[in-house]
Amino acid sequence: MSDRQRFEGRSVIVTGAGSGIGEAAALAFAAEGGRVTIAELDAAKGEAVCKAIVDKGGIARFARTDVTDEASVKAMVEAACAAHGPVRHAFNNVGAAKPGSLETLSLEDWNWTVQISLTTTFLAMKHEIPVMKANGGGTIVNTASMSGRIYTQSAPPSYSAAKAGVIHLSQYASCAYAPDNIRVNSVLPGLTATPQIAGMFTPEQQAEVAAEHQVIHRSVQPWEIAATVLFLSSDDAAMITGRGIEVSGGGAHPG
Template identity: 65%
Template sequence: MKALRFEGRSILVTGGGSGIGRAAALAFAREGGRVLVADLDADAAGEAVEEIRALGGVAFAQRTDATNEDSIVSMVEQAVARHGPLRHAFNNVGLSREGTLETMTRVDWDWTLATTLTSTFLSMKHEVPAMRAAGGGTIVNTASMSGKIFTPAASPAYAAAKAGVIQLSHYASCAHAADGIRVNSVSPGLTATPLIARMFSVEQQNAIAGEAQVIARAVTPEEIAASVLFLSSDEAGMITGRDLEVAGGRH
């Protein structure tokens, strides 16, 4: 029988109630991980946990505001208290408000940076000492192709925030390699999350993807999750400070 890659390990997934985060939480649990599913939407987090437990996995949900430091502290403490020393974290919180460089308000700019970039900073700020105490671990952060190349649909705040996630991940990888902590990020292309599915049909998603990618379809949340698990696994033991594009050959 093939060994489970995350058997008995304590794992933290933010934004785990839906989309990419939910797919990753399920994937970690299938590989033996003991998962804390953190999400601002407590009902969505609870539903993800119910799905994991129905498959025989171990998980619990915690309502978490990733822009609030006290909430993040509680999240990390609960992950350790419930499942033991924290070994892996997937920071997947990120949203944007609309606007262009000329029309975006300061309120919407600040909200987007807080939700997408500051949330990642706060999560890592408290995950790192917990992992150092455990003798090491891995962190994967969700970035975006919008943080690397111009994407007309992305707001300037979202582009700046996701570029910040990539560089923050690289910074942390260098600063904490000696602690045995590897830090990477993933940059999805257009991903068929429930949010995108409500906005576009499958045919529309494929048409949009085909204009910017050599593989003319949207990425699935499960494909992003598979990349997150690889970067978190012992198989990727010499990979740190990298951003992995999962974007169908985006050009």
């Protein structure tokens, strides 16, 4: 358990919590006293993260969730409230892409990527925000991407467009719900050493991409994203809302 307990007794949702950034954030929230709902489609992965938290003395429950299905998202939020109290913090962390250029990408693959990488954020916030409004406020952090802000050859146009949408949707929500004491921010990871990235790039290729787009020439670690998510979710960041925070090793547009 952490010496800091910024989320003691608070109900927390983490979507896509079965691996990578989501797993790191779920473990970190629980270590600081959060009562975490692990929202994940893959039951084996979600239950494993839940067990890891409980084995360390934390509080967590697994909710098998298809974040592309509104009924599933709604049920997950309701279950989180029933188990841990009204949701106070949410980290919406889902995204994936099918490869292809503007010329070769099929409409089916475009729609799939936008649904996974943007629509899921909309659905999560749609059901998290009413709970927060009714219970004095809360915080939301959404996972965007540096590819939503700059051009990178490694990201297809569908993913770049979807994650740009996440950045703006987060800013929109921050303005719309500030009167309800709800803060909304996004994190923009650079190339991050997740299982998904490991399946796409060798370590050598990751180093090449990092060297091309970042001033710190290595992949970002999931725990480094999680640390930023926890800061933005905590009372330490009480005056930060509507921001897209880059955690990218100094990522910038090449040239």
